[in-house]
Amino acid sequence: MSNLEKYNEAFMEVFQIGEDQLTDDLKYQSIETWDSVGHMMLMAALEEAFDIMMETDDILVFESYPKGKEILSNNYDVEF
Amino acid sequence: MLFDFNSYSNNVFAIDDNNVSYSYKDLWEYGSELNNNFETLRNLCFILCTNTPGCLLGYTSFLNYGNVPIMADDNLNEDLLFALIDNYKPGYLWVPTEKESKFEGYVKKYSKWDYSLLKRIDFKHVELFSDLALLLTTSGSTGSPKLVRLSYKNIEANTKSIIEYLNINSSDRPITSLPCHYSYGLSVINTHLVSGGTLILTKYSVMQREFWKRVKEEGVTSIAGVPFIYEMLDRLRFFRMDLPSLTTMTQAGGKLSLKLHEKFGQFAKESGKKFIVMYGQTEATARMAYLPPEKCLDKIGSMGVPIPGGKFSVIDVDDNEITTPETVGELLYKGDNVSLGYAECLEDLQKEDERCGVLRTGDMAKFDSEGYYYIVGRKKRFLKIFGSRVNLDETERLIAQDFKDLNCVCGGVDDKMFVFITDESKKGEIKKYLSEKLTFHPSAFNVVVIDKIPRNSSGKILYSELSKYYK
Numbered sequence: 001m002s003n004l005e006k007y008n009e010a011f012m013e014v015f016q017i018g019e020d021q022l023t024d025d026l027k028y029q030s031i032e033t034w035d036s037v038g039h040m041m042l043m044a045a046l047e048e049a050f051d052i053m054m055e056t057d058d059i060l061v062f063e064s065y066p067k068g069k070e071i072l073s074n075n076y077d078v079e080f
Numbered sequence: 081m082l083f084d085f086n087s088y089s090n091n092v093f094a095i096d097d098n099n100v101s102y103s104y105k106d107l108w109e110y111g112s113e114l115n116n117n118f119e120t121l122r123n124l125c126f127i128l129c130t131n132t133p134g135c136l137l138g139y140t141s142f143l144n145y146g147n148v149p150i151m152a153d154d155n156l157n158e159d160l161l162f163a164l165i166d167n168y169k170p171g172y173l174w175v176p177t178e179k180e181s182k183f184e185g186y187v188k189k190y191s192k193w194d195y196s197l198l199k200r201i202d203f204k205h206v207e208l209f210s211d212l213a214l215l216l217t218t219s220g221s222t223g224s225p226k227l228v229r230l231s232y233k234n235i236e237a238n239t240k241s242i243i244e245y246l247n248i249n250s251s252d253r254p255i256t257s258l259p260c261h262y263s264y265g266l267s268v269i270n271t272h273l274v275s276g277g278t279l280i281l282t283k284y285s286v287m288q289r290e291f292w293k294r295v296k297e298e299g300v301t302s303i304a305g306v307p308f309i310y311e312m313l314d315r316l317r318f319f320r321m322d323l324p325s326l327t328t329m330t331q332a333g334g335k336l337s338l339k340l341h342e343k344f345g346q347f348a349k350e351s352g353k354k355f356i357v358m359y360g361q362t363e364a365t366a367r368m369a370y371l372p373p374e375k376c377l378d379k380i381g382s383m384g385v386p387i388p389g390g391k392f393s394v395i396d397v398d399d400n401e402i403t404t405p406e407t408v409g410e411l412l413y414k415g416d417n418v419s420l421g422y423a424e425c426l427e428d429l430q431k432e433d434e435r436c437g438v439l440r441t442g443d444m445a446k447f448d449s450e451g452y453y454y455i456v457g458r459k460k461r462f463l464k465i466f467g468s469r470v471n472l473d474e475t476e477r478l479i480a481q482d483f484k485d486l487n488c489v490c491g492g493v494d495d496k497m498f499v500f501i502t503d504e505s506k507k508g509e510i511k512k513y514l515s516e517k518l519t520f521h522p523s524a525f526n527v528v529v530i531d532k533i534p535r536n537s538s539g540k541i542l543y544s545e546l547s548k549y550y551k
Contacts, residue, residue: 016512016522028288036285037466037521040312056317060289 003050004080007072010045011065014038026065052076081144082213082235088250088276094133095298096281097290102133102193104276110192111141117190117197118172122208123147124429126170128161128179129261130154131281134195136260138174140273143235147172148208148429150215150227151261155519158182167225168426171205173198208429215423216263216362224474228263228362229420229431237416238365239270241387245370246328246356250276253325254302255295257286257309262468264332267366268304286312292321299325306333306467308495310340319347332358332367333467334494335455338381345376359383359455363439365417368392369453382452390415392453394445408456411445414438461543464494465524472497478517479510487533491546492526498549499527 001009008022015021015033028034034042043059046052050072054062058075062068072078085093085104092101114137125142127149129135142149150170152161165173165183173186177196180188186198211231218226242248248271256279258265272279280298284291286309294300303326305313310331329344336344341357348355355376360367369392371384386392394402394409402409414437421434444457461472472490475497479488486506492498499510507527515522534545 014523016515033515033522035521036287036312037308037523039287040315041521041523043315056321059316060287060292 003078006049007046007069007078007080010042010049014041014045022065024064024066028063046072050076050078052078082232083140083144083273085273085276091250091276092278093273094136094279094281096133097283097294107133107137107140110137111144114138114141114190114192114197115145115147118145118147120171120205121146123172124150124168124170124206124208125172125174126150126152126165126168127261128152128154128173128175129259130176131256131260131265131283132176132194133281134176134193135174136269136273136279137193138195138197139260139269142174143213143232148212148214149174150217151266152217153259153261153519157517157519160517164225168429169200169204171200171203173200206426206429209420209432211433212420212429215429216266217261218362218422218469224471225424227423229423229429230365231420231433234365234417234419235270237389238267238367238387239274241389241415241417242267242271242367243275244388245372246271246330248272248275248277252277252301253280253299254304255280255291255298255300256282257291257303257305258333258467262333263362263366264304264306264360264467267360286316295323295326301325302328302330304330304332306464307331307336307340308466310336310344314340314343319343326353328354328356330356330358332360334464335381335383341380342377345380348373349377357383359453361439361441363419363441364413364415365419367417368413368415368441371452375452379448379452382448382454384452386413386415390417392445392447394447405449406446408444408446410459411441411443411453411455412438413441463492463497465497465518465520466495468520470497470518470520475514475518479513482513483510489533489541489543489546491543491550493550495524496550497525498546499525500530500533500546500549501527502530502532504529 058071069080085108089105091104093104093107094102125147127138129151174197177191177194180196185201188196189199190197213232214230215227254268260266260269280300282294344355354373356373357371359369367387369384369386371382391414393412395412396402396409418435418437418439423429442460443455445453445455447453462469475490487502489500510527511522511525514525534542
């Protein structure tokens with residue numbers, strides 16, 4: 001699985017959404033399932049998928065689908 | 081009066097997310113102004129709860145002047161919300177002004193701080209038991225009409241006791257990490273309003289940057305959390321955050337894992353903070369026990385000792401008191417904070433004290449040789465999902481109502497409900513339904529398809545046979 005596929009998989013599984021909803025508009029609280037609980041689940045899923053440990057600040061600024069990609073590629077060497 | 085703000089009227093009672101400060105003097109004066117809108121005494125007032133100054137204005141005014149609030153979750157599913165209102169037909173509603181148009185059959189009487197008082201058009205005065213002060217939901221999310229009836233004495237006793245063992249004073253500045261319709265969240269509010277402290281009211285969660293910004297900017301001194309919040313803090317690498325003003329962390333609302341109990345206890349010890357594991361139920365207003373912070377690491381897994389003024393006993397199946405340590409029985413609590421009883425309909429609000437200071441907790445517990453108590457299980461069929469009680473039988477009934485002919489059984493462990501069905505095609509739908517109806521994140525539900533529901537010869541469901549799935 002490519003990194004993008006792994007990334008998408010985590011979003012779709014945790015938020016119970018389809019691939020068509022993975023857009024630049026997908027943000028924290030833009031859908032009901034991305035609440036604080038969902039956020040924690042997403043972080044857990046991504047840490048497992050990429051075998052990383054995310055820093056506090058990165059978890060807190062991970063506010064959208066595109067922002068997350070930026071954080072993972074800049075700070076955790078995950079290439080998309 | 082429960083809340084007499086006169087001796088600290090110049091203190092700030094709350095600061096909101098926009099950095100606006102609200103004084104106790106205003107809370108007092110507007111509380112009196114709000115009360116002028118009632119034509120009768122002892123009215124039933126439904127509050128749609130948010131952690132905002134407006135919500136607390138209604139709450140404190142109603143309690144001070146003898147009107148009886150029903151505290152409801154602002155996020156409650158709308159069908160369930162209207163069913164709850166219909167069940168109790170409250171004479172007044174105190175709701176966020178932006179939501180006032182949702183309530184048909186009510187007209188506006190007064191507005192302050194983004195909240196509005198609405199009066200029922202076919203208002204009828206109802207009798208309420210003289211000691212009845214406040215009504216809280218138990219299994220909030222299933223919309224069960226079952227409410228806990230609390231008296232003035234209950235609130236006063238529990239508030240005083242918590243202030244004593246947590247040593248709360250006017251310099252304390254807690255942040256609202258829990259909703260105020262929830263007894264634990266409300267206890268944080270009560271104890272600080274009675275002490276003249278300042279509540280940092282926020283709509284943000286611990287998973288948001290803004291929350292921590294508020295903690296730092298406002299010099300927050302304490303934070304309260306259910307087990308799930310502590311899991312989030314752990315994942316956030318909370319231990320690496322620099323939060324010098326934060327001195328106290330309390331935990332209740334379910335049993336914390338032993339691992340996190342130890343981890344937070346250790347962190348508190350090393351950083352000179354206090355981590356206090358506690359135990360309570362809405363049926364006891366909020367709190368029944370606490371683990372003194374200096375004992376935190378010696379007694380991992382324990383919820384401590386009774387709060388000042390409270391007493392525990394553990395009883396066996398024949399209701400005899402167990403006197404031998406490490407023996408499991410049902411936990412009984414005695415104290416002035418034990419609620420009057422339950423209400424399920426309007427007529428029940430006339431009922432008197434049915435418990436007389438004694439509560440059968442429904443929790444199975446034991447004590448060690450030094451008198452520290454441990455919860456080991458539950459007698460009743462419910463789970464705590466992210467700190468809120470969810471009754472499994474009620475959940476099964478909800479599903480049965482909306483999915484005719486579906487075989488369905490609910491079980492699970494805290495923070496993870498297992499729903500067993502035999503019809504594979506309904507799997508996704510059930511998960512979505514429960515998440516929307518009970519307003520919990522879908523990850524709290526695990527729908528498992530099994531061949532058939534295990535039953536004994538008389539047709540009773542064998543819940544124990546399903547426990548192998550919970551590992």
